[in-house]
Amino acid sequence: MEIIRAENIIKEYRIPQKDPGLLGAVKALVRPRHLVKTAVNGVSFQIDRGEMVGYIGVNGAGKSTTIKMLTGILVPTGGRVTVLERDPHVNRVANAREIGVVFGQRSQLWWDLALIESLNMVARIYEVPPARYRALLDEFAETLDLKELLHVPIRNMSLGQKMRAELAATLIHEPQIVYLDEPTIGLDLLVKERIREFIRKQNREKQTTVILTTHDLGDIEELCERVMIIDDGKLIYDGPLATIKDRFGQFREITFDTAGSENHLNLPDGVELISNENRKLHLRFDRTVSSASKVAAHVMNQVDVLDFSLAEPDLSMIVKQIYRGALQREQEA
Amino acid sequence: MIGTLRRKISVYTAYAVMMPKMYLAYSIWVWMSFIVQAMALVIFVAFWKAVYAGQAAIGGLDLQGTLNYIILAQLFLPVVYTTGTIYFFGELVREGRVAVELLRPMDFQMAQYGAVVARILINLALQIPLALVAWLLFRFDLPTDLRIWGAFLVTMLLGNAMLFFFDWILGCVAFYSTEIWGLSVLRFGIATFFSGSLVPLVMMPDWLQAIANTLPFSHALYYPVSILSGITPLADVPGIWLVQAAYLLVFGLLSRWVFRVSVRRVTVQGG
Numbered sequence: 001m002e003i004i005r006a007e008n009i010i011k012e013y014r015i016p017q018k019d020p021g022l023l024g025a026v027k028a029l030v031r032p033r034h035l036v037k038t039a040v041n042g043v044s045f046q047i048d049r050g051e052m053v054g055y056i057g058v059n060g061a062g063k064s065t066t067i068k069m070l071t072g073i074l075v076p077t078g079g080r081v082t083v084l085e086r087d088p089h090v091n092r093v094a095n096a097r098e099i100g101v102v103f104g105q106r107s108q109l110w111w112d113l114a115l116i117e118s119l120n121m122v123a124r125i126y127e128v129p130p131a132r133y134r135a136l137l138d139e140f141a142e143t144l145d146l147k148e149l150l151h152v153p154i155r156n157m158s159l160g161q162k163m164r165a166e167l168a169a170t171l172i173h174e175p176q177i178v179y180l181d182e183p184t185i186g187l188d189l190l191v192k193e194r195i196r197e198f199i200r201k202q203n204r205e206k207q208t209t210v211i212l213t214t215h216d217l218g219d220i221e222e223l224c225e226r227v228m229i230i231d232d233g234k235l236i237y238d239g240p241l242a243t244i245k246d247r248f249g250q251f252r253e254i255t256f257d258t259a260g261s262e263n264h265l266n267l268p269d270g271v272e273l274i275s276n277e278n279r280k281l282h283l284r285f286d287r288t289v290s291s292a293s294k295v296a297a298h299v300m301n302q303v304d305v306l307d308f309s310l311a312e313p314d315l316s317m318i319v320k321q322i323y324r325g326a327l328q329r330e331q332e333a
Numbered sequence: 334m335i336g337t338l339r340r341k342i343s344v345y346t347a348y349a350v351m352m353p354k355m356y357l358a359y360s361i362w363v364w365m366s367f368i369v370q371a372m373a374l375v376i377f378v379a380f381w382k383a384v385y386a387g388q389a390a391i392g393g394l395d396l397q398g399t400l401n402y403i404i405l406a407q408l409f410l411p412v413v414y415t416t417g418t419i420y421f422f423g424e425l426v427r428e429g430r431v432a433v434e435l436l437r438p439m440d441f442q443m444a445q446y447g448a449v450v451a452r453i454l455i456n457l458a459l460q461i462p463l464a465l466v467a468w469l470l471f472r473f474d475l476p477t478d479l480r481i482w483g484a485f486l487v488t489m490l491l492g493n494a495m496l497f498f499f500d501w502i503l504g505c506v507a508f509y510s511t512e513i514w515g516l517s518v519l520r521f522g523i524a525t526f527f528s529g530s531l532v533p534l535v536m537m538p539d540w541l542q543a544i545a546n547t548l549p550f551s552h553a554l555y556y557p558v559s560i561l562s563g564i565t566p567l568a569d570v571p572g573i574w575l576v577q578a579a580y581l582l583v584f585g586l587l588s589r590w591v592f593r594v595s596v597r598r599v600t601v602q603g604g
Contacts, residue, residue: 096436
């Protein structure tokens with residue numbers, strides 16, 4: 001069932017232009033100039049209930065702007081956004097009741113107050129029934145490891161603690177849709193894993209729809225089956241993660257643990273040596289030219305192999321290829 | 334209907350109550366504020382005593398009447414100064430916090446009004462020690478007639494709501510200008526003078542009084558305090574309320590329209 005629809009949405013910003021120096025500042029005062037920048041340019045998509053969608057792109061590609069239009073904060077310059085059959089800007093309050101948003105760089109919590117005060121407040125604002133609130137608070141305190149933090153002011157928390165607190169505040173009213181804008185920015189691996197598990201659980205148990213923008217492609221690989229890629233304001237890919245890996249995962253990496261050292265390996269076409277140190281032979285091959293079995297057979301003929309492992313195509317590498325125009329080249333071909 | 338209204342009041346009250354909690358998070362600020370205001374009060378009293386040297390009355394007010402008014406005006410000054418709406422808008426737009434605030438499922442203006450009222454109440458409560466000090470040092474008078482207190486409270490409430498909507502309209506400039514510091518300073522200067530916190534309006538020439546009466550600041554401070562201190566008789570109160578109610582209606586409607594138009598210009602860069 002479709003719950004989010006973006007139809008050809010456009011967002012333009014007017015950016016003031018000033019010449020450098022004092023004279024430039026005075027000129028701008030007398031005759032202000034503006035540059036119109038199109039942050040989102042004709043983006044369309046639909047998202048169904050319970051989907052977890054990764055929305056990726058380089059800095060300034062238009063990810064956050066799209067999310068802000070979906071939440072109703074920004075008004076599209078053109079096109080139409082419908083969330084749960086409403087215009088999210090016109091029906092801002094009704095829309096806000098059904099959604100939760102985490103901005104990785106902005107907090108919805110009250111900086112000077114203890115976490116429990118903020119959570120109590122959020123529960124009051126969203127009118128969460130007291131018994132349900134207590135149950136969710138217990139659950140979140142457990143899964144997000146917040147028990148020790150409930151009485152700590154937000155300003156005294158570390159980045160990871162703040163993000164866990166932020167997630168609890170975002171999901172305490174059990175929203176139908178959650179927008180996560182760079183939720184794991186700057187966090188260590190353990191905190192990232194805890195947060196990912198929490199999001200997975202919410203999606204699994206409550207059918208929460210999750211739209212995730214991130215620079216951490218690990219988040220996408222761990223959580224999302226569908227990926228949308230935006231570049232320069234345009235949606236350049238919208239489809240399954242598996243397909244993108246399949247289509248653009250041209251290179252794969254294979255690692256051999258060897259019994260001895262062999263410095264003069266004869267490698268077949270399409271295979272490249274990445275490293276050969278401490279009896280670990282690390283190769284990359286072009287799967288349109290060769291295959292894992294061919295590479296393995298070739299190496300085993302020359303070196304005594306104890307073990308080997310094949311790495312899945314790395315999403316970050318794939319995304320880099322797409323940004324460099326791989327998608328366009330493929331379409332032209 | 335009543336249940337929904339009760340729920341809404343409960344939600345907005347809960348939001349408003351957060352403000353004093355945040356304010357009181359920094360106790361040093363509370364004490365500093367007390368010291369500065371106590372010093373200001375002493376200076377004002379000394380100033381007016383010097384002004385009255387050799388004069389029995391100015392603008393129809395004797396020294397005790399003026400001191401009474403000035404002390405009360407200083408005690409109720411938070412009504413004019415602690416609204417913080419313009420500054421709040423500047424912060425919202427400049428730091429992109431507007432993104433977070435607009436995501437709360439609440440009427441944004443009503444939530445902020447509740448917050449402003451809460452901030453004013455906590456600031457007024459914090460004036461109690463200052464009031465005790467002022468009473469011990471200068472012995473100001475308070476009315477015993479409950480009708481005067483009632484008229485004072487209603488006038489202050491209406492005047493403050495007027496001022497809130499006025500500040501809201503000014504605050505919306507932030508959506509166009511991003512920076513709002515200059516406007517805040519201008520507002521502070523005009524408010525200080527035209528609210529009657531330094532000089533009772535009756536002492537001003539007619540043309541200046543006319544300007545002061547046009548602006549909302551006098552309605553938030555001068556009129557309520559002048560009722561309390563006896564400068565404005567009870568007979569004048571209904572006329573004042575009528576003017577305040579008319580202003581309130583115009584400012585209220587205008588502020589909602591201005592916000593609806595200007596919020597479309599909001600720009601929040603980055604995550």
